[in-house]
Amino acid sequence: MAATTGSTEEELREQVVRVGRAMWERGLVSANDGNVSVRLTDGSVLCTPTGVSKGFMTADMLPVVALDGTTLRGSLRPSSEVLMHLRAYLEDPGVGAVVHAHPLYATAFAIKGEALTGLMMPESVVAMPEVPLAPYATPSTQEVPDSIAPFVRTHTGCLLEHHGALTWGPDLMTAYLAMERLEYSAQITVLTRQIDGERQLSPERVAAVRHRFNIPTP
Ligand SMILES: [Zn+2]
Numbered sequence: 001m002a003a004t005t006g007s008t009e010e011e012l013r014e015q016v017v018r019v020g021r022a023m024w025e026r027g028l029v030s031a032n033d034g035n036v037s038v039r040l041t042d043g044s045v046l047c048t049p050t051g052v053s054k055g056f057m058t059a060d061m062l063p064v065v066a067l068d069g070t071t072l073r074g075s076l077r078p079s080s081e082v083l084m085h086l087r088a089y090l091e092d093p094g095v096g097a098v099v100h101a102h103p104l105y106a107t108a109f110a111i112k113g114e115a116l117t118g119l120m121m122p123e124s125v126v127a128m129p130e131v132p133l134a135p136y137a138t139p140s141t142q143e144v145p146d147s148i149a150p151f152v153r154t155h156t157g158c159l160l161e162h163h164g165a166l167t168w169g170p171d172l173m174t175a176y177l178a179m180e181r182l183e184y185s186a187q188i189t190v191l192t193r194q195i196d197g198e199r200q201l202s203p204e205r206v207a208a209v210r211h212r213f214n215i216p217t218p
Pocket of ligand 1: 033034081100101102163164
């Protein structure tokens with residue numbers, strides 16, 4: 001069940017503004033990049049507008065769209081990238097929020113065309129064992145939502161080839177923290193490669209972590 005249930009639209013508007021500010025302050029987005037959305041209790045989607053820094057939004061700037069992309073409310077246009085968000089909601093009713101950013105290190109891997117797969121820490125075994133790569137898609141086309149659709153039910157985020165990253169979750173904070181975690185994984189991978197390369201947990205240690213946290217072996 002979407003964990004956003006119970007939050008009023010007014011509360012969710014404030015949450016989106018706070019998450020936008022956090023993304024900007026942490027350098028997960030530059031200029032007007034990135035977008036954030038959250039599912040409202042009536043099934044429509046509150047999202048961020050196009051052409052606006054996510055660090056300087058106010059609650060009244062956020063448009064509301066239907067799952068088919070129709071704008072229902074708001075004076076500012078939604079981002080064209082909202083189609084990618086809507087596809088995540090359509091693929092999985094359990095998705096309550098979606099975050100898109102262009103984090104520096106994760107985007108470097110997206111440009112390189114390399115998924116993040118390292119099992120270097122118990123935390124990554126539990127929370128984000130792999131970040132797949134969604135294949136390149138021409139912006140503002142149906143290719144973009146199609147590229148992320150296969151991963152929505154099986155992962156909590158993906159890289160977007162030559163573009164950035166997308167994360168999702170039952171609520172906005174979970175989706176946002178997944179973006180922080182994804183970028184951290186990219187950063188730590190780059191750093192370990194600079195000191196002679198990654199060192200994965202042994203299969204025995206991975207198995208023990210999965211056993212301890214009741215995570216099925218993929
Ligand atoms: Zn983007």
